[in-house]
Amino acid sequence: MTPRHRRPVLVLTNPYDVTADVVLRVLAHRRSPVVRLDPGTDLHTGASLTASFRTDGRRGTLRTPSRELDLTEVGAVWVRRASPYEGPADLDGQERRFAASQSVWGAGGILASLPGAHYVNHPWANRAAEHKPAQLAAAQRSGFAVPDTLVTNDPQEARDFVALQRAGAVYKPVWNTPYSVDGEPRAVWVRDVRAQEITDAVRACPHLFQARVPKAYDARVTAVGDRLFGVRIDSPDLDWRHRQDLMTCTPIAVPEPVARSVADYLGHFRLVFGAFDFAVTPDGSWSFLECNPNGQWAWQPPETTDRIAHALADELQRGPDA
Incomplete structure (x- = not known):
């Protein structure tokens, strides 16, 4: 059995993740074994992932063009910024969507179930x-001060809430969904909002409004x-x-x-x-x-x-x- 401090660390992230690089340099200096994998793309470009489940135990293997990893030996998994599972690029339409879905539930399920591995963080916990609504509920239970917040798709509820905020109110998206204008990516920032600006377009989806601190x-x-x-x-x-x-x-x-x-x-x-x-x-x-x-x-x-x-x-x- 490999000593605890020498067990391989599996890092799930994309090749352009410079934040992960900072930690990987520390681990390299400590001579800690590390395997880096971007499952959403690497499993279509030469890597393979296998898991078997039997009465007498389980086995698992990750093979890349440069190495082979026994998944039962993995000591920790760092879930960073892996690419989404989108399916092989040479497939189209329904076939690609099917492959992507199978990858989420198959490869994603294997990588989230390594026996005894220490996850930072476990993908399901992430x-x-x-x-955001779950965050706010947990923050209240944990004793944080939380600004008055409304999540709604009712325009009148939103107008009434915003009008009551003496120090003003802000709008923020509940998720950073990719958004583009004329093909150019745009970010949706937190912004001040007034009651008279809120239109019936709010009905399209839940919006988050919050008292400005x-x-x-x-x-x-x-x-x-x-x-x-x-x-x-x-x-x-x-x-x-x-x-x-x-x-x-x-x-x-x-x-x-x-x-x-x-x-x-x-x-x-x-x-x-x-x-x-x-x-x-x-x-x-x-x-x-x-x-x-x-x-x-x-x-x-x-x-x-x-x-x-x-x-x-x-x-x-x-x-x-x-």
Whole structure:
């Protein structure tokens, strides 16, 4: 049996994931065995995945053009930013959709069921924690301060809610769905909204409206297990992601009540990693905005990025879960 700290780490991500590269360099320096796989594409370009289930146990093998991995030996799986399962490019229409669906349930099911592997995070935990209404419900239970929020496809409900917010209200999408205009990709940013702007088009789908927090600054808390890394974000924009070249980030301590709520929140969704966003008011109150269970973090100050990378490497070298 391979020692716990020497068991292979399986990293599921696309080849352009520079955030994953930061951690992989740490693992390489530690001489930790790593296999990188983008199942949505690699399984159509020379890689193969096999699993067998028998009364006397299970077996599994991942073969790539350069190596072979016994899946029962995998110590940890880092679920990062793998490409979607879209089916082989040489198939069309129904056949490609069928292959894509079978890949989700077949390959995705194998990779989510490795015996004893430590997942950061488990893909099903990620999926459960990605829904914003579920995040807000969990944040309330965990003791976070949560801005008044409405999710609705009723235009009048939306107008009435927005009109009641004394400090103003914002709109944000419930999911970052790819969107383009004339073939050019566009991002839907958080934006201020007034009651008179809300039209009956709201009926098309649920929209999220939220009381605007009179913030002094934003804060990001990156959680890796029980280790928290906080930064203060100062930006001229309502949504600091809009023009990141204009924002400044400074390491900041995480208040103990917030840290306790973070731990409770992670436990609720069975997450190891989470990227929490807060709005901090002039009196020092932290309001929960969202938690991305697979958020980016390598844009933070170099010392913070380095500490997060080492914390993730430590987590991935823990070995199989009990």
